[in-house]
Amino acid sequence: MSTDQAQKRGKLSLLPLPARHRVFVLTDITNEPDDAESFCRYLTYANQFRTEGIVAVTSTWLRDRVAPENLHQIVGAYEKVVQNLNAHVHPDSPYPSADEVRGLIRAGPPVYGMEAVGDDIPLSEGGELLLQRLTAPAAADDPLWVLVWGGVNVLAQVLHRIRSRPDAAEVRSRLRVYTISDQDDCGAWIRQQWPEIFYISSVHGWNQYGCAAWPGISSDGPDGSKITAEWVKKNIQIGPLGAEYPDFEFIIEGDTPTFLYLIRNGLGVPEQPSYGSWGGRYLPVNVGGSRSTLTARWGHHSDVTDTVVGYREPSATQTFHPFEVSDLTIESAADDGSRVKVTIAPADKSCMRVRDKIPIERGLLLHLILEVVDKGTPPLTSYRRILIQPVDRNFKARPR
Numbered sequence: 001m002s003t004d005q006a007q008k009r010g011k012l013s014l015l016p017l018p019a020r021h022r023v024f025v026l027t028d029i030t031n032e033p034d035d036a037e038s039f040c041r042y043l044t045y046a047n048q049f050r051t052e053g054i055v056a057v058t059s060t061w062l063r064d065r066v067a068p069e070n071l072h073q074i075v076g077a078y079e080k081v082v083q084n085l086n087a088h089v090h091p092d093s094p095y096p097s098a099d100e101v102r103g104l105i106r107a108g109p110p111v112y113g114m115e116a117v118g119d120d121i122p123l124s125e126g127g128e129l130l131l132q133r134l135t136a137p138a139a140a141d142d143p144l145w146v147l148v149w150g151g152v153n154v155l156a157q158v159l160h161r162i163r164s165r166p167d168a169a170e171v172r173s174r175l176r177v178y179t180i181s182d183q184d185d186c187g188a189w190i191r192q193q194w195p196e197i198f199y200i201s202s203v204h205g206w207n208q209y210g211c212a213a214w215p216g217i218s219s220d221g222p223d224g225s226k227i228t229a230e231w232v233k234k235n236i237q238i239g240p241l242g243a244e245y246p247d248f249e250f251i252i253e254g255d256t257p258t259f260l261y262l263i264r265n266g267l268g269v270p271e272q273p274s275y276g277s278w279g280g281r282y283l284p285v286n287v288g289g290s291r292s293t294l295t296a297r298w299g300h301h302s303d304v305t306d307t308v309v310g311y312r313e314p315s316a317t318q319t320f321h322p323f324e325v326s327d328l329t330i331e332s333a334a335d336d337g338s339r340v341k342v343t344i345a346p347a348d349k350s351c352m353r354v355r356d357k358i359p360i361e362r363g364l365l366l367h368l369i370l371e372v373v374d375k376g377t378p379p380l381t382s383y384r385r386i387l388i389q390p391v392d393r394n395f396k397a398r399p400r
Contacts, residue, residue, distance in 0.1 A: 017093040021145050021262045021270070023049040024133060026108065026126075027255070028059035028150025028183065030067040033246035035149050036074060038255035040236075040245045043078045044085070047095040048264060052133045052144065054101070055126030057108035059150035059183040068107045073244065075101050080240035104129075108154045113184035116153040117160050127157040134158065134171055143198075145176045145262060145270075149255035151184030152177075159190060172197055176270070178258045178279070200261075200273055200282050227252055266383035267369065275367065275385065343371040363390035 025042070029035040039054075056066040079098030086094050106126040109116035116124065123131065134144055146155055155177065162168045178200040179187055191199055229247060237245050261279025262270055268277025275281070366388040373379050 016090040017048055018264050020048060020050045022133070022139075022142055023051050023259065023262070024053040024055075024130060024144055024146045025051070026055050026057045026146065026148045026150060026152060026154055027071070028057050028062045028066075029070045031059055031062040031150065032250060033248055034251055034254040036070065036244065036246050037248065037253045038149060038259075039071065039074055040077075040241055041253060041256055042259055043074070043101070043241065045259060045263065046101070047085070047089055047093050049259070049262065051096065051101070051104055053106060053126070053129045054104050055106045055108045055124075055129070055154055057126065057150045057152075057154055058110065058112055060112070061183070062150070063112040065110050066107050068105050071105045072102060074241075075105070077240045077244045108151075109157070111153075113151055113153050113186050114156065114189065117156045117186070121157070123157050123161060124154060126154045127161075130154055131158045131161065134174060135162075139174045140170075143174050143176045145178065147255075147258035148177065148179035148183075148187075149258065150180075152179060152182075152186045152190065153184060156186035156190055159194065169196075177201075178261055180255050180258060202282075265381070267385060269385065341373045341375070343373070361392055363392075365389055 025039075027035045027039065029039065054071055056068040056071060058064070058066060075098050078101065082095050082098060089095065106129050107124060108126040109121075109124040130146070133139065148155070155175075159172070162171055165171070172194055173196075176198045177190075181202050182188060187199075187201060190197065191201075232245070232248070232252065236242055257279040259279070261268060261277055263278055265278070268279065269275045270277075273280075273282035368386040368388060370384040370386070371381060372383070373381050
């Protein structure tokens with residue numbers, strides 16, 4: 001078998017990705033290094049999303065300018081590795097070309113927050129693109145995830161513009177927003193004006209980011225060996241795209257949880273923030289003991305390391321997604337025959353003791369999470385979440 005035939009056969013044996021989420025990114029890139037870090041990482045996952053816009057915006061830390069040119073610079077490095085990235089994925093799930101990504105980059109208004117919102121203020125080019133994506137015919141059945149790494153005035157512009165349309169409520173229902181805290185004065189305004197919008201955010205005192213969930217990406221709990229400058233230099237800052245990944249100052253990739261939340265690894269359920277995923281677990285109130293456990297505990301560091309190695313090595317023998325957890329069948333080997341480690345939480349950690357034996361019609365929704373880890377370097381992880389709803393089919397108790 002020729003090398004070309006072997007690569008083609010290996011490529012076709014890979015699994016195509018499920019239906020991809022529509023994503024629209026708002027970033028205050030150049031405010032600090034973590035936006036550029038997160039954008040580099042986002043591009044290594046770009047085949048998992050239908051990216052529909054990337055807009056440079058302002059924030060409380062970058063009030064009077066936007067920097068789309070920095071996005072273009074990073075895409076220039078992506079152009080040098082995208083062919084190698086595509087050697088590792090199914091032909092039905094390719095990475096977008098650099099030109100496709102360039103065509104999605106826009107500028108938001110170069111002013112702070114609500115200064116960009118008003119009846120006599122035109123939409124920015126980023127706002128025009130967001131309005132187009134949000135009102136496209138395809139959007140009716142497929143929500144648009146707006147991932148906010150900075151200020152949110154581009155979204156505020158659009159919501160203000162459509163507020164009097166007969167279909168405004170229906171258009172707003174298509175929105176799914178995940179913001180890295182409030183970084184301008186628009187977020188609170190949006191939530192006050194339209195509380196029905198699906199809106200994930202850590203709500204806390206102004207600038208008190210230590211109270212948020214997302215810092216768990218690289219603080220307060222993860223393996224400290226993977227959040228050092230030395231580890232980043234050895235495992236991430238390699239190759240053309242890695243060369244655009246800047247040294248961190250405050251936190252590594254503070255914006256990355258927004259798209260880790262959407263990764264199709266069998267763990268998260270995006271419409272249910274309370275279930276938990278690589279992107280965190282969100283509730284109306286914090287009932288846990290640690291605000292950042294959910295973004296800290298999962299295997300996302302190894303996942304991105306494998307992708308970075310992949311874009312440097314065009315061989316199709318290495319895959320980014322080495323196995324599938326299918327239905328309720330639990331296997332101990334991957335398709336290629338290599339062994340995998342299967343973990344289910346033991347009974348003493350995953351079961352409850354019933355103390356109140358008053359009969360109820362429906363019990364708590366129970367979550368059983370199967371974790372499967374391969375033996376590669378770095379080890380990759382996939383999941384399957386099983387939901388169990390206890391019910392009393394012969395329920396005869398009186399309502400309480």
